[in-house]
Amino acid sequence: MRPAIINWYKTFSWTTLRSDLIAGITVAPVVIPQSMAYAQLAGVPAYYGLYAALVPPIIAAMFGSNNQLSTGPVAMSSLMSAAIISTLARSGSAEFIEYSILLALIVGIFILLIGLLRLGIVLNLLSHPVVVGFTNAAAIIIGTSQLSKFFNVFVGSSEHSYETVINVVKEAIHNTHYPSFLIALLAIAIIAVFKKINPKLPGVLIAIIVTTVIAWATGFENNKTVDISSIIDTKTVDSIKEFNKATAAINEFSEKKVDELLLLKDAQEQYGRFSPAVLDLKIYIDKLNQSIHEYQETTHYYRKMIREFRYIKVNDNGVLKFYRKDNLPSNVKDDGVSWHLKIEHNPIDPKAVFFMGGGEVVGVVPKGIPKFSMPKFNLSVIYDVIPGSIIISLLGMMEIISVIKSTSVKTGQRVDLNQEMIGQGLSNIAGSFSNCCVVSGSFARTAVNLQSGALTGMSTVFTSGIVALTLIFFTPLLYYLPQPALAAVIAMAVFKLMDIRGIIHIWRAQKYDGSVCIVTFISTIFFAPHIEHGIIFGFILTMIFHLYQTMKPRVAELSTNTATTSELIDNNLQDAELNNLDTCDFITIIRFDGALIFANTSYLEDQVLNCLIVKPRLSHIIFVGDGINYIDTTGEEMLKHLIVRLREKNINVSFCGLKDQVSKIMKVTGLDVKITDKNIYNTLSHALLSIYPKTHQHEEGGYEETDCPLKKLVYYKSIDTAKRSRVLLVDDEKDFTRLLTKRMQVRSLDTTTASDGMGALDLVETERPDVVVLDLNMPGIDGLEILRIIKTVHPQIEVIILTGQSSEKKIQTAFELGAFAFLKKPIDINILVKTVEDAYRKIAAKSLN
Numbered sequence: 140m141r142p143a144i145i146n147w148y149k150t151f152s153w154t155t156l157r158s159d160l161i162a163g164i165t166v167a168p169v170v171i172p173q174s175m176a177y178a179q180l181a182g183v184p185a186y187y188g189l190y191a192a193l194v195p196p197i198i199a200a201m202f203g204s205n206n207q208l209s210t211g212p213v214a215m216s217s218l219m220s221a222a223i224i225s226t227l228a229r230s231g232s233a234e235f236i237e238y239s240i241l242l243a244l245i246v247g248i249f250i251l252l253i254g255l256l257r258l259g260i261v262l263n264l265l266s267h268p269v270v271v272g273f274t275n276a277a278a279i280i281i282g283t284s285q286l287s288k289f290f291n292v293f294v295g296s297s298e299h300s301y302e303t304v305i306n307v308v309k310e311a312i313h314n315t316h317y318p319s320f321l322i323a324l325l326a327i328a329i330i331a332v333f334k335k336i337n338p339k340l341p342g343v344l345i346a347i348i349v350t351t352v353i354a355w356a357t358g359f360e361n362n363k364t365v366d367i368s369s370i371i372d373t374k375t376v377d378s379i380k381e382f383n384k385a386t387a388a389i390n391e392f393s394e395k396k397v398d399e400l401l402l403l404k405d406a407q408e409q410y411g412r413f414s415p416a417v418l419d420l421k422i423y424i425d426k427l428n429q430s431i432h433e434y435q436e437t438t439h440y441y442r443k444m445i446r447e448f449r450y451i452k453v454n455d456n457g458v459l460k461f462y463r464k465d466n467l468p469s470n471v472k473d474d475g476v477s478w479h480l481k482i483e484h485n486p487i488d489p490k491a492v493f494f495m496g497g498g499e500v501v502g503v504v505p506k507g508i509p510k511f512s513m514p515k516f517n518l519s520v521i522y523d524v525i526p527g528s529i530i531i532s533l534l535g536m537m538e539i540i541s542v543i544k545s546t547s548v549k550t551g552q553r554v555d556l557n558q559e560m561i562g563q564g565l566s567n568i569a570g571s572f573s574n575c576c577v578v579s580g581s582f583a584r585t586a587v588n589l590q591s592g593a594l595t596g597m598s599t600v601f602t603s604g605i606v607a608l609t610l611i612f613f614t615p616l617l618y619y620l621p622q623p624a625l626a627a628v629i630a631m632a633v634f635k636l637m638d639i640r641g642i643i644h645i646w647r648a649q650k651y652d653g654s655v656c657i658v659t660f661i662s663t664i665f666f667a668p669h670i671e672h673g674i675i676f677g678f679i680l681t682m683i684f685h686l687y688q689t690m691k692p693r694v695a696e697l698s699t700n701t702a703t704t705s706e707l708i709d710n711n712l713q714d715a716e717l718n719n720l721d722t723c724d725f726i727t728i729i730r731f732d733g734a735l736i737f738a739n740t741s742y743l744e745d746q747v748l749n750c751l752i753v754k755p756r757l758s759h760i761i762f763v764g765d766g767i768n769y770i771d772t773t774g775e776e777m778l779k780h781l782i783v784r785l786r787e788k789n790i791n792v793s794f795c796g797l798k799d800q801v802s803k804i805m806k807v808t809g810l811d812v813k814i815t816d817k818n819i820y821n822t823l824s825h826a827l828l829s830i831y832p833k834t835h836q837h838e839e840g841g842y843e844e845t846d847c848p849l850k851k852l853v854y855y856k857s858i859d860t861a862k863r864s865r866v867l868l869v870d871d872e873k874d875f876t877r878l879l880t881k882r883m884q885v886r887s888l889d890t891t892t893a894s895d896g897m898g899a900l901d902l903v904e905t906e907r908p909d910v911v912v913l914d915l916n917m918p919g920i921d922g923l924e925i926l927r928i929i930k931t932v933h934p935q936i937e938v939i940i941l942t943g944q945s946s947e948k949k950i951q952t953a954f955e956l957g958a959f960a961f962l963k964k965p966i967d968i969n970i971l972v973k974t975v976e977d978a979y980r981k982i983a984a985k986s987l988n
Contacts, residue, residue: 142558144201147595155594162593163601168344169587170211170602171609173632175501175617176625177212180281181576182221182230183239185625186504186614188212191575192606193508195566199578200596203562204555205543207593209584209602210566214633215274216535216577218281222668223527227520229484236574238524241514243578244571245521245528250536251564254557262540265533268652269677271641272659273534273670278636280667285626289323291316291498293479295443300667314449314477318359319498319623322350326627339590343628350624351616354500359621361476361497363452365459367489372463375448375480382441383486385434392434396427442482450478452496461494499622504614508607509574530671535579539563542580546589583632651684692733694746697763698722698848712823721848724756725834728823732766735774744781757790758834761826765796775808782813793830795820817907821889825865828979829907832935865889866975867908869899869925870941871918882968888975896920903929908936910959910978912971915942915949923952930957937978941966 170192178188192211199210220239221230228234253261283304287293290311297303326346333342354360370376403420410416450461451473461478462471478496480487539559547554563579570578588598609617642660646653658680663673697712698720714730715722727750731743751757770778782792794814797805805811811819820826831849866888870876876892883890891906893899896919903911911929915922926938940953943964950961959981960974 142202142204142562144596146206147597150595156597158592158594159598160601162588162591162598164605165339165341165591166209166584166588166593166598166602167605168341169584170209171606172343172347172625172628173581173584174212174606175620176628176632177214177217178576179622179625180214180221180284180629181212181217181239182224183236183576184231185501185620186610186617187236187574187576189504189606189610190509190573191570191578193575193603193610194573195570195575195578196599197603198569199562199566199580200599201562202558202565203596204553204558205546206552206595207546207550207585207589207598208539208543208559208580209588209599210563210580211578211584212576213535213538213579213581214281214629214636215277215538216531216579218277218284219527219531219534219670220577222670223524223531225668227523232484237515238517238520239576240571240574241517241520242524242528242531243567243576244514245524246532246535246577247564247567247569247571249528249532249564250560250567253532253536254560254562254564257557259536259556259560262533262536264678265537265674266652266655266677266681268645268656269659269674269681270534270537271638271645272656272677273663273674274636275638275642276660276663276667276673277670278633279664280670281633281636282630285630286311288499288622288626289320290314291319291623293446293481295439295446299665301664310447314479316477316498318357319621322353322359322498322621323623323627325353326350326624327631330627330631339587343631346627347620347624351620354498354621355619359498360500360619361495363459363478363494363496364491365461365494367492369459370450370461370492372448372450372461372466374466375445375463378441378445379487379489379492382438382445382482383489385437385441386484386486388434389431389438392427392431396424396431399424399427438484442484445480445482448480450480450494452476452478452494501617501620501622501625504610504617506611506614508610511572512574514571527671530674531577534674535563535577536560538582539580542582542585545582546585549589583635651688655680655684686738689733689736690738691742692731692739693766694743695730695732696722696750697728697730700848721846722754723847723849724754725758725847726761726827726830726849727754727757727759728761728763730763730766734769734771735767735778736769736771737773740774740777744777747781747785751788751790759791759793759830760785761823761830762792762794763796763823764794764801765798767801768798770801770804772808775804775810778810779813791818793818793820793826795823795826816905825909828909829935865891865906865908865910867899867902867906867911868892869894869896869911869917869922870914871895872914879966879968883971888972896922896925899925900928903933903936907933910975911936911938913938913940915940915953923949923956926953926956926958937981939971939974939978 171189174188174192175185176188178191179185181187188211196210199208203210220242224235224238224242227238253259280300284300286304287307290307292307292310292314294303294306294310297306326349329346329349330342333340333345367376367379370379399420403417403424406414406417406420449464451464451467451471453460453462453471462468464473464477467473476496478494481493481495540556543554543556543559546552566578567575570576591598593599642653642656645656655677659673659677662676663670666672695714696716698715699712700718700720712728712730713720729747729750733739735743747760750760785792792814797819802811805814820829827849835847866883868876868880868883868890869892870879871894873894876894880890880892891902891908893902896917899911899913900920902908913922913925915926917925922940926940929936929938934957937959938957940950940958940961941964942950942961953961959978962971962974
């Protein structure tokens with residue numbers, strides 16, 4: 140692992156520096172408005188986005204691995220952060236900001252540990268369908284959450300986000316602030332037009348500048364602060380008083396609750412958890428909670444009522460007065476400007492009631508770079524946010540991986556995921572010490588950085604430098620930045636996250652995955668703002684389907700189409716059920732895909748035993764093992780009992796194409812002995828060529844299959860695999876056999892050797908060669924005797940005779956005993972190979988009779 144900053148020094152040149160400077164200046168106009176918009180999405184003031192675009196990107200660039208990755212606030216992480224912290228504190232409050240910063244620290248530590256321990260495998264916990272479903276739902280949630288800023292209407296938060304959206308739309312029907320709506324549309328139009336004209340142009344910055352100038356020039360913001368006596372409406376005044384009274388009661392009872400909880404802790408340590416004193420305190424705390432809940436319901440009722448009121452402002456001889464629209468005196472004229480009272484969760488100051496008659500702007504942005512300070516630790520908060528922080532980390536890492544992989548394709552840069560995780564973890568940790576929320580890699584800003592010619596992470600340093608200059612010198616210019624314009628920036632950014640085609644593609648490819656994707660999508664929208672529940676539902680459903688597929692893996696009986704012949708040489712056998720193919724009555728070829736473990740052994744056994752019912756004439760089962768990746772002890776034990784059970788019914792069992800790790804397990808457990816070496820084949824071709832003639836020989840009183848679908852396959856495979864099949868070379872001249880073996884292996888003939896007759900007969904039994912090349916003049920057992928024994932016991936094996944000095948009579952006797960061909964030494968290797976091929980043609984011809 141090597142941080143990127145080391146490469147900066149090694150590749151430094153003035154040309155590189157110039158390219159990075161240009162890229163940094165180009166990216167900055169995109170970073171500044173996007174960061175402010177995403178900060179608001181995270182539930183914190185807009186300027187916190189500038190803080191997050193200052194220190195974290197530099198740290199990520201220095202300690203990561205990718206030279207073009209742009210780090211900072213992003214839509215997904217901001218939405219997740221707001222969703223997690225909203226359950227603990229009110230959006231925009233000091234506690235909310237404090238907890239958001241603490242969340243960044245926890246996320247940073249988690250990602251850093253992933254990188255240091257090289258545990259990138261944890262990303263596999265979130266499947267592609269879950270991510271696609273969640274991302275599409277999150278894009279909708281993010282986009283619709285900006286509607287209130289588009290229309291400049293204010294409604295209370297509901298239990299579910301979709302309910303809040305419905306309330307916003309209802310409110311917008313009657314109380315839309317059209318200047319805000321037009322500002323949002325203008326910003327969207329500018330961004331879209333500039334993207335179409337030239338994507339390299341800073342359309343976002345231009346939209347922000349234009350809308351900010353318009354807001355400043357037209358008096359877009361129109362606020363008034365008055366004494367409560369200026370409100371000429373008894374219902375409003377009474378509602379404010381009741382709201383303030385309930386808010387004060389909540390604060391009073393909350394303070395009492397804190398004191399009682401401290402007393403409870405001391406009492407539990409002193410008297411025990413079930414002492415009368417402890418029980419009394421718990422009852423009292425429950426009563427306090429009940430009172431707090433009742434007053435919260437009261438504040439919610441009055442807050443909602445006050446927000447729905449609309450007012451008309453009247454200047455009565457220099458004194459401002461506000462009348463409620465639906466209770467307007469006849470002598471007061473409506474000037475067309477609708478005012479509303481701004482109310483949050485804090486009590487309303489009777490001497491400073493805040494009315495809004497225009498649009499909403501960013502407002503005052505603190506001047507200067509943020510102060511570095513330790514995040515405030517709160518163990519109860521840490522405990523509450525850990526589950527959500529893990530989800531944010533996983534999603535952020537997956538987004539970063541997609542970004543750096545896409546850029547590495549264009550730059551040729553090596554991808555080091557673990558080093559990148561270290562950089563991202565450190566950036567979030569450093570950000571938490573500089574008042575930042577969660578940050579991650581941005582796809583859009585990285586693309587701009589790459590297109591602008593960035594060669595090293597110094598481009599990010601230059602971008603952060605421009606952000607610092609903005610915070611030091613230009614914050615007053617941000618005051619009139621319209622909130623609808625920032626909402627438009629967010630809406631345009633998250634539009635790219637929508638991928639409906641991806642959902643359709645997943646559904647078409649695999650219905651199980653499609654179900655996971657759709658359930659994740661629906662549950663994320665339904666449970667929002669608790670969007671992490673959508674991922675949890677998707678994860679659980681993925682595990683259920685995975686367990687189901689593990690318990691019922693693909694067990695296919697293979698066959699071939701007898702109507703086709705030209706493609707048989709190169710084609711594998713196909714799933715008979717899936718392709719509606721006929722199968723052989725005597726041979727069943729079973730392919731098992733997956734790990735043979737305790738969860739699915741009974742399923743495989745049931746499938747095999749079903750074959751016995753369907754095929755009463757079955758005599759051999761071939762297991763194609765190239766799909767078996769692993770066997771546990773339960774699977775191994777089941778195969779042992781199954782083999783015994785089948786052989787008791789005169790059904791033999793063979794295996795072919797076993798993977799090395801599976802073969803090793805079979806040898807260690809002794810399962811290979813139970814199967815026997817003669818029933819283990821390297822390939823399915825070898826197995827079929829050896830087994831087919833035995834199972835299809837016509838015997839008196841037996842059965843003969845007249846139209847076996849494997850006939851033509853065996854024939855063509857025999858020709859195609861002749862050069863790759865097993866040959867036994869028997870000769871007592873060791874130098875000759877060694878030289879001939881090498882020459883045969885070069886021509887892809889799988890050759891074994893024997894130097895005497897007994898050794899040859901032993902290898903015939905254990906190796907079961909397809910062809911034997913035999914020297915007639917052998918010491919000990921004569922070559923003719925070896926030939927006689929082979930053809931008597933294994934008539935399907937073809938024997939090619941070699942001789943240097945044998946008589947014509949001896950050669951004639953060899954042919955009478957069943958020899959296939961006679962070749963005279965010295966051997967022409969090409970003639971020998973051709974003779975082996977001819978032997979296989981004879982084997983194929985036998986199988987077709």
